[in-house]
Amino acid sequence: MYTGSHLKLILAILLIPSVFIFLIAADSENRNFNNDSELTIEKISLTPIDTDINLPTEDKILIKSGDTFYSTLIKFDVSPATINKIGKDRKLKKFISLQVNDQIYITSKNGLVFVKRFDEDFYLDVLTIDGAKYEFEKKRDNLERIAQFREFEISDSLYASGKKAGVPESVLGDLIYIFGWDIDYAYDIRNGDKVKILYEDIFSNGRLVSNGDILAAEFTNKGTKINVIRFTQKGRKDYYTTDSNNVRKAFLRTPIELARISSHYNPNRKHPILNTIRAHKGTDYAAKTGTPVKVTGDGVIKNAQYSNSYGNYIDVMHYNKYMTRYAHLQGFAKGMKKGAKVTQGQTIGYVGSTGLATGPHLHYEFHINGKHTDPVKVEPPNAQSINSYNKKYFDKLVEERTEIISNISSIQ
Numbered sequence: 493m494y495t496g497s498h499l500k501l502i503l504a505i506l507l508i509p510s511v512f513i514f515l516i517a518a519d520s521e522n523r524n525f526n527n528d529s530e531l532t533i534e535k536i537s538l539t540p541i542d543t544d545i546n547l548p549t550e551d552k553i554l555i556k557s558g559d560t561f562y563s564t565l566i567k568f569d570v571s572p573a574t575i576n577k578i579g580k581d582r583k584l585k586k587f588i589s590l591q592v593n594d595q596i597y598i599t600s601k602n603g604l605v606f607v608k609r610f611d612e613d614f615y616l617d618v619l620t621i622d623g624a625k626y627e628f629e630k631k632r633d634n635l636e637r638i639a640q641f642r643e644f645e646i647s648d649s650l651y652a653s654g655k656k657a658g659v660p661e662s663v664l665g666d667l668i669y670i671f672g673w674d675i676d677y678a679y680d681i682r683n684g685d686k687v688k689i690l691y692e693d694i695f696s697n698g699r700l701v702s703n704g705d706i707l708a709a710e711f712t713n714k715g716t717k718i719n720v721i722r723f724t725q726k727g728r729k730d731y732y733t734t735d736s737n738n739v740r741k742a743f744l745r746t747p748i749e750l751a752r753i754s755s756h757y758n759p760n761r762k763h764p765i766l767n768t769i770r771a772h773k774g775t776d777y778a779a780k781t782g783t784p785v786k787v788t789g790d791g792v793i794k795n796a797q798y799s800n801s802y803g804n805y806i807d808v809m810h811y812n813k814y815m816t817r818y819a820h821l822q823g824f825a826k827g828m829k830k831g832a833k834v835t836q837g838q839t840i841g842y843v844g845s846t847g848l849a850t851g852p853h854l855h856y857e858f859h860i861n862g863k864h865t866d867p868v869k870v871e872p873p874n875a876q877s878i879n880s881y882n883k884k885y886f887d888k889l890v891e892e893r894t895e896i897i898s899n900i901s902s903i904q
């Protein structure tokens with residue numbers, strides 16, 4: 493029976509605002525297909541989610557500041573002695589350490605108390621308390637990934653407009669990160685810019701366990717559309733434009749977030765301590781002692797040592813021809829030594845004032861083919877694009893996801 497798939501899709505969106513279940517092909521290279529000619533992608537089925545979703549009858553508890561495992565369980569008539577016994581069980585250390593905004597589920601039935609929470613891999617940890625006895629098990633319910641669609645036009649800030657359209661905070665954060673490589677939010681955003689996002693929510697037996705990743709997004713900035721989709725290549729999840737380019741750059745703009753530049757790269761600078769003309773071959777970032785310093789690109793540590801001028805410093809070799817240097821560090825992060833592998837954004841050390849430094853700051857250098865370069869002016873290359881092994885599969889996914897995203901619209 494043909495009813496016009498796009499029409500059906502739009503109807504689903506209109507009737508049940510932006511919630512639908514779908515089956516989508518996995519966007520990772522660990523796929524299974526016999527040969528290229530049988531390369532198929534599972535079609536998306538758009539079934540509106542049941543309006544009276546099967547919610548379990550249990551108390552969902554959102555942990556607030558000051559809440560402890562003890563203060564939470566005592567309300568369910570578990571005896572102090574039992575709670576203390578559980579508290580001393582080393583196997584349960586992680587389970588009972590509660591952080592603000594954690595969610596746990598508690599049911600009390602026939603004298604038994606069930607405490608449930610999800611771990612970071614979405615396993616359901618269940619603690620069953622029976623008087624003075626207790627039992628702990630890890631379970632895996634069938635996880636359901638439900639795609640959510642949101643669309644908005646920017647009328648004030650990207651953040652405020654996204655919030656108004658009901659985009660969860662974590663998804664907005666991801667969106668800002670993904671497009672932040674290409675769009676300068678302070679200068680490039682215009683009123684009327686449009687954003688469409690397809691992201692997934694992860695449910696387990698009707699419980700929303702987590703707002704998941706963005707699967708695909710479209711950003712119309714000053715009339716130009718940028719489409720991206722998620723893909724996992726060599727075990728790393730990244731976002732790629734539809735022409736297979738990684739949106740991520742191989743280097744972060746700065747090794748410290750939101751730090752002020754206190755001294756620019758300058759080949760003719762008068763040195764503040766030595767008082768002689770001595771080139772300043774890097775960029776200085778003013779920051780408090782102890783501020784984490786992040787490695788700007790993937791690489792291998794070449795040196796992590798002390799010198800009289802640089803103090804504690806780290807040199808990182810990146811693939812091909814790049815090297816970065818981080819100097820005057822208070823100290824190194826754990827495991828940072830010669831030969832250690834580092835990943836972009838990983839904390840490698842902490843701001844200090846060791847060596848020839850007037851105050852706490854980070855001295856950052858960028859070398860290309862052994863030559864000093866101004867770190868602020870360098871145009872970083874994009875991180876690895878889709879490789880030939882994944883290209884065909886990726887192109888199929890692009891087709892599938894851009895079709896979904898360009899055909900859904902809830903804005904009339």
Ligand SMILES: [Zn+2]
Pocket residue numbers: 755772774775776854855856
């Ligand atoms: Zn410097």
